[in-house]
Every structure is written in C-alpha cells, then in structure tokens.
Amino acid sequence: xxAERHEIVVIGxxxxxxxxxxxxxxxxxxxxxxxxxxxMGGTWYRNRYPGARFDSESYTYGYSxxxxxxxxxxxxxxxxxxxxxxxxxxxxxxxxxxxxxxxFNARVQTMIWDDxxxxxxxxxxxGETYIARFVVTSLGPLSMPTLPRYDGIDxxxxxxxxxxxxxxxxxxxAGKKVGVIGTGATGIQVIAELADKVxxxxxxxxxxxxxxxxxxxxxxxxxxxxxxDRYDEIxxxxxxxxxxxxxxxxxxxxxxxxxxxxxxxxxKLYQQSGFAILAANFLEIFFDEKAxxxxxxxxxxxxxxxxxxxxxxxxxxxxxxxxxxxxxPLETRYFEAYNRDNVHLVSLADAPIERITANGIQTAxxxxxxxxxxxxxGFDAITGGYDRIDIRGVDGQTxxxxxxESPRTHLGALTHGFPNMLMVAGxxxxxxxTNFPRAIExxxxxxxDLLVHAREQGATRIEARLEAEQHxxxxxxxxxxxxxxxxxxxxxxxxxxxxAGHQEGKIRYQAYFGGxxxxxxxIDQAAADGYPGVELV
Ligand code: NAP
Numbered sequence: 001x002x003a004e005r006h007e008i009v010v011i012g013x014x015x016x017x018x019x020x021x022x023x024x025x026x027x028x029x030x031x032x033x034x035x036x037x038x039x040m041g042g043t044w045y046r047n048r049y050p051g052a053r054f055d056s057e058s059y060t061y062g063y064s065x066x067x068x069x070x071x072x073x074x075x076x077x078x079x080x081x082x083x084x085x086x087x088x089x090x091x092x093x094x095x096x097x098x099x100x101x102x103x104f105n106a107r108v109q110t111m112i113w114d115d116x117x118x119x120x121x122x123x124x125x126x127g128e129t130y131i132a133r134f135v136v137t138s139l140g141p142l143s144m145p146t147l148p149r150y151d152g153i154d155x156x157x158x159x160x161x162x163x164x165x166x167x168x169x170x171x172x173x174a175g176k177k178v179g180v181i182g183t184g185a186t187g188i189q190v191i192a193e194l195a196d197k198v199x200x201x202x203x204x205x206x207x208x209x210x211x212x213x214x215x216x217x218x219x220x221x222x223x224x225x226x227x228x229d230r231y232d233e234i235x236x237x238x239x240x241x242x243x244x245x246x247x248x249x250x251x252x253x254x255x256x257x258x259x260x261x262x263x264x265x266x267x268k269l270y271q272q273s274g275f276a277i278l279a280a281n282f283l284e285i286f287f288d289e290k291a292x293x294x295x296x297x298x299x300x301x302x303x304x305x306x307x308x309x310x311x312x313x314x315x316x317x318x319x320x321x322x323x324x325x326x327x328x329p330l331e332t333r334y335f336e337a338y339n340r341d342n343v344h345l346v347s348l349a350d351a352p353i354e355r356i357t358a359n360g361i362q363t364a365x366x367x368x369x370x371x372x373x374x375x376x377x378g379f380d381a382i383t384g385g386y387d388r389i390d391i392r393g394v395d396g397q398t399x400x401x402x403x404x405e406s407p408r409t410h411l412g413a414l415t416h417g418f419p420n421m422l423m424v425a426g427x428x429x430x431x432x433x434t435n436f437p438r439a440i441e442x443x444x445x446x447x448x449d450l451l452v453h454a455r456e457q458g459a460t461r462i463e464a465r466l467e468a469e470q471h472x473x474x475x476x477x478x479x480x481x482x483x484x485x486x487x488x489x490x491x492x493x494x495x496x497x498x499x500a501g502h503q504e505g506k507i508r509y510q511a512y513f514g515g516x517x518x519x520x521x522x523i524d525q526a527a528a529d530g531y532p533g534v535e536l537v
Contacts, residue, residue: 001128006030008451009122009132012385013102014042016138016424016440018093019063021101023448034124036107040093042140044085049166049186049374051193052082055214055330056435057274059227060245061085063092064235064441074224078273079216079330110390111135113419118460118537120420133460134451137386138424138440141432144384146498147375148181152356160373163190175199177369179361181353182376183209184490185329190376195337202368204361206348207489208316210299210323214330215273235438242515244435247279254284254291266298278324285324292322292484299323306335315347321488380499381491382427382510383407393418403427404501406494406508408473410464410533411523413447419463422447428476430519432492432511439516446523450531459536468533475522479514480507 010020013035024031039045054061058075069092076084093099107125114121122130145164147153153160161167163186173194180191181204188211191203219227227234237246250265257265262282269277284291300317307313316335337343351365360370380387383403391399394417402408402417409415412429413422424443425431431439454462480486480493486507489495494508502508512519526533 003121003129003131005131006032007132008032008134008136009034009120009130010136010138011108011122011389012042012138012140012143013037013040013104014045014138014140014143015089015437016140016444017042018089018098019065019437019441020136020138020424020444020448021098022065022096023444024451025098025101027448027452029451031101032130033102034106034108034122034130035102035104036125038104040099040102040104041086041089043142044082044089046143046164047166047186048082048168049163049190049193049376050197051189051191051332052163052186053077053189053214053216054079054081054085055185055274056245058219059231060234060238060435061437062088063437064231066096067231069095070231071228074221075219075227077216077218079214108389111392111421113393113421115394115419115461118420134420134422134462136422136424136447137426139385141382141385141425141436142379144380144388145375146378146380146384146496148353148377148498150353150356152358152362155358156356156360156373157358158371158373160375162375162377163187164379166374171372173198173372176371177360178202178372178374179204179368179370180374180376181361182378183207183329184376184378185209185327186378187376188329188331188334190374191343192332192334192337194374195340195343199342201337201343202346202361202370203343204346204348204353204363205315206352207320208318209326209329210296210318210321211329211331211334212270212277212299212302214332215271216332217273238435238438239520240517241279242517243275243279243433244438244516245275245279247274247276250280250282252282254282254288259294262294263298266295270302274330275328278328281324285322286483286485289322289484292325296323303335308339312338312345315345315349322484325485325488326490327492377498378491378496380496381494382432383494383508384499386427391418391421393421407510408469410469410472411526412472412512413443413450413523414462414464414534416464416466416469419461422450427510428472428512430512430514430516433513434516442516442520442523446527449527450534453527453531454536457536461535461537463535463537465533465535471533473509475514476509476512479512480509483513 008031010033058080110123112121145162177200178198179202285295351363354362361368407427409428412426494510
C-alpha cells in the first residue's frame with residue numbers, strides 16, 4: 001500500500017486536535033487528523049461514565065476563537081455533562097466542516113523520523129502509512145487509562161470496565177452489586193451518581209481525597225444572554241489568572257486576617273461554584289504549610305458535618321496530604337452518599353485488595369461479592385499517550401527512552417532529538433495545570449505561528465536546541481519546588497502505582513506550574529525574539 005502524503009499530520013481529534021486542524025486548514029495548509037477511536041471528541045467521546053461533567057464553568061471551557069460560535073451555543077448547565085460536551089464538540093466540527101479532514105480508526109503505532117528527507121513516516125495499527133513533513137501531537141494528557149495490577153483481574157465473571165471505557169450502550173445497574181475502585185476526580189463523580197441507582201455500592205478506597213462542592217445549576221436563556229455579553233471580559237479574566245479561570249486569588253494575606261475572618265472567607269468559598277475554593281483562596285495555602293493545615297482542618301470539619309457515621313467520616317479525610325495538594329475533585333452530594341444504607345466504604349488502608357475473583361474482590365479481611373466492577377483508577381497521565389506510540393527520532397532514539405526518568409521539553413512544545421514533532425498540551429506545558437481549553441488555544445496558536453514562521457523561512461527541519469530544553473526543564477523544576485504539593489502522590493507529580501517504572505517519591509516533571517500568565521509571557525517572548533530555542537534548517 002502506498003503511503004499517503006500530507007504536509008502536516010495531527011494525531012488526536014479531541015479538544016486540541018479539533019482546534020489545531022481548524023487553524024491549519026484556515027491557513028490553506030494540507031493537513032489531516034489521525035484519530036484512533038471510531039469518532040471524534042477525545043476525552044468527551046470516551047468518558048461516558050454517569051456523573052462525568054466539566055468542573056470548569058462551561059462558558060470558560062468552550063472555545064473562544066469564534067464569536068459566531070460563542071453567540072450560537074447555549075450551555076444548559078454551569079458545569080455541563082458529558083453528553084452535552086460531546087454534542088458541543090460535534091457542533092464545532094460540523095459548523096467548520098472539520099470532519100472531512102479527520103480519519104477515524106486510525107491508531108498510530110509508530111512514527112519514524114527520516115533525517116535525510118526531513119519527514120516523519122507514520123504507521124497505523126492497520127498497516128496504513130502516512131508521510132508528513134510535520135507532526136502535531138494532540139494526544140490528550142489523560143488518554144491512557146490504567147488498570148490495577150491485581151491477580152485475577154481477567155477472571156471476574158461479571159461486567160468490569162475502566163471509567164474511560166464505560167460502555168456506549170446503556171447498562172442496567174438497578175439492583176446490582178457494584179464495586180468502584182478509586183476515589184479520584186472520576187471516582188468521586190461516579191460514586192455520587194451511582195449511589196441511588198444501584199442495589200449495593202461498595203467503594204474501595206486506597207487513599208481518601210479532599211473534595212468540595214461543585215455547586216452546579218442550570219443556565220437560563222437570560223443568564224446565557226448575559227454570559228454572551230460578557231464573553232470578552234470572561235476570557236480576559238481567564239487569561240489573567242494562574243489556572244485559566246475567572247476566579248481571582250485572595251491577596252489580602254492569610255496571616256493579616258484573624259482565624260474568624262479566614263473561616264468567614266472559606267464559608268463563602270464553600271458555597272461558590274467550581275474551583276473557587278482553590279483559585280479564589282489565599283495563595284498561602286499552596287506555599288505555607290501552616291496555612292495549608294488550617295485550610296485542611298476547615299474542610300475536614302465540613303466532611304465531619306456531612307457524614308453521619310463519625311468513623312466513616314474520619315476514613316474519608318486524607319491524612320497524607322493537605323487540601324489542594326493533589327488535583328482537587330469537585331463533588332455533588334458525594335459525602336452524603338455514605339449516609340445511605342446501600343453504600344459502604346471499604347478502606348483498603350485497613351485491608352488491602354488481595355485479588356479479584358470470579359465473583360468479586362477479596363481483601364485481606366473478607367470477600368466482597370459483586371456483579372459489576374468499575375475501575376476509576378486513573379491514567380498514565382501526560383506522557384502515557386506518547387509512550388503507546390513507538391516514536392523514533394534522530395539516530396533511532398526512542399522518545400520513551402529519552403523520557404524514561406522524566407519528560408524533557410522546550411516550552412512543553414518541542415523536544416530535542418525529535419525534529420518537526422510539535423506537541424499541543426505536551427508535557428511541561430501549562431495544560432496540565434490549567435483550565436484545559438484555555439491552555440490549548442494558547443498552545444495551538446503558538447505552534448501554528450511557529451509552523452508559519454518555518455514555512456516562511458523555507459525551513460524543512462525545526463528542532464529544539466538542547467541548551468534551550470535544559471533551561472526550560474530547570475524552570476519547570478523551579479516552579480515545582482515552590483509548591484507544597486511536590487511532596488504528594490498523584491499525577492501532578494507524575495506518579496501512578498499501576499505504571500511500571502514509576503517510583504513512589506520520585507517526581508516526573510510533567511507539567512509547568514508557574515501559572516498561565518507567566519507561561520504565556522515566556523512563550524510570547526520566544527516568538528517575538530524569533531524562536532531562539534529552536535533551530536531552523
Ligand atoms: P486519579 O485522580 O489518578 O485517581 C485514581 C484513583 O484510583 C485514586 O483514588 C487511586 O488511589 C485509585 N487507585 C489507583 N490504582 C489503584 C489500585 N491499584 N488499587 C486501589 N486503588 C487504586 O484518576 P481520576 O479520578 O480518573 O482523575 C484523573 C484526572 O482526570 C483528574 O485529576 C482530572 O484532572 C481529570 N478529571 C477531570 C474531570 C473533570 O474535569 N470534570 C473529571 C474526572 C477526572 P491513590 O490515591 O491511593 O493512588
């Protein structure tokens with residue numbers, strides 16, 4: 001079969017890939033998107049589990065690039081759910097006629113760099129081959145789900161699936177005994193949603209997570225009209241904030257206020273929606289151990305107020321990390337789920353899982369009979385999507401090898417030794433730490449400008465300079481070191497117990513935590529200076 005040639009191949013038709021192909025085709029560049037799934041939408045195509053919804057305000061999550069689109073789309077809820085989110089992405093693709101540039105069931109298996117011709121050869125699982133001058137990876141930071149490595153996992157006779165692979169066809173869980181393993185942002189959403197819809201729900205919790213109310217609600221036609229009028233202001237506010245939200249950090253100074261004044265502030269934040277409790281909190285909670293402890297105790301007391309059984313409440317309160325030190329899950333009546341007779345918390349800290357059996361889960365203490373097991377066990381975050389492709393750069397070096405200890409990039413966008421591979425939402429960009437679409441629009445625009453610049457220069461090979469990469473890695477490490485969360489587990493610090501090679505306590509520097517405004521200032525300066533960290537040939 002002859003290889004199909006394009007100037008640019010984009011990999012992944014999720015939130016990033018959709019905008020990337022829009023930008024490229026608007027410029028008249030010959031580009032296509034290769035998508036492994038049988039349809040577009042990425043994270044919102046896959047995560048169909050009950051309760052899956054934004055925890056960014058819907059109107060700050062949507063694309064900002066088209067006024068017409070902003071005027072046409074009505075968000076029904078403040079934090080919109082998966083079906084509506086997928087409809088939105090399809091609406092965008094149809095409106096701008098983007099589907100014709102997308103190939104589905106096109107899972108990329110290998111990418112091999114040719115340093116003579118200056119092009120990538122991309123082979124799919126199907127055996128089809130593409131050749132492209134440039135590849136833009138928009139693989140998604142959370143697209144590689146991970147299952148636990150328990151014995152017997154294949155022996156379970158009932159239905160079992162990772163939340164990322166929740167079946168497309170509706171499944172009837174009424175009256176069933178359901179086990180959920182995992183209490184991250186996903187687990188917390190799905191547990192709260194399933195509690196009153198299943199016969200019995202057992203939650204297998206290894207470590208509890210802090211969580212606070214999402215405070216969702218509908219958006220009326222009038223409210224949506226007011227939001228539309230404010231879109232310019234909304235996106236300006238998002239671009240000024242570290243996390244890409246409208247919330248503004250409280251800069252009055254934690255220690256300038258009395259303990260009562262702080263509680264008064266937190267009482268208000270607890271009623272607000274979304275990430276206000278983090279992003280509009282005192283900045284000190286992220287840097288000052290004592291401030292963080294006081295905040296954590298406040299949230300612990302809220303959990304104690306909401307959970308009837310004091311023993312269960314204590315088990316739901318994290319002891320090994322403070323509030324906001326891992327990615328904060330947002331919840332809707334999650335803690336109240338444990339007040340129901342049919343919901344049971346199984347603390348794996350007391351009795352770990354020994355194995356999965358044909359009809360349930362065996363812990364060190366007892367056997368739990370189950371009809372369905374839901375694995376809400378997370379992802380090989382940020383670099384997982386890269387690791388599943390065999391990517392070979394200059395002199396046959398593999399990307400997996402280069403990044404085996406920790407990823408290394410220039411501005412989260414390029415990596416030395418892998419010319420003409422440009423990453424949207426790549427490792428060490430700001431995407432992992434920001435309201436995602438806000439960061440990807442920034443990333444896509446920057447990469448597109450770089451591609452245009454390269455074409456204008458007649459360059460056929462662009463590569464991050466080694467010293468520029470080293471400089472950025474040091475900046476990423478410096479930003480991490482300032483944050484208290486550097487000592488916690490979880491994907492912020494690049495740890496997943498289910499991934500071979502990850503070591504507890506060893507940080508993989510996967511995201512830039514210096515805040516979006518600082519990141520934008522740095523990458524904009526690089527562009528204004530003619531991309532000094534990138535060699536063009
Ligand atoms: P996660 O935060 O990594 O949580 C995984 C959970 O599974 C943790 O509770 C973990 O326990 C547990 N776990 C993993 N392996 C286990 C094992 N072998 N045995 C027992 N328990 C195990 O994953 P996630 O909840 O899917 O969330 C990942 C990210 O996706 C979030 O942080 C967020 O960025 C994104 N997300 C976003 C939304 C949204 O925007 N609305 C919703 C959901 C998820 P330990 O804590 O002990 O490791």
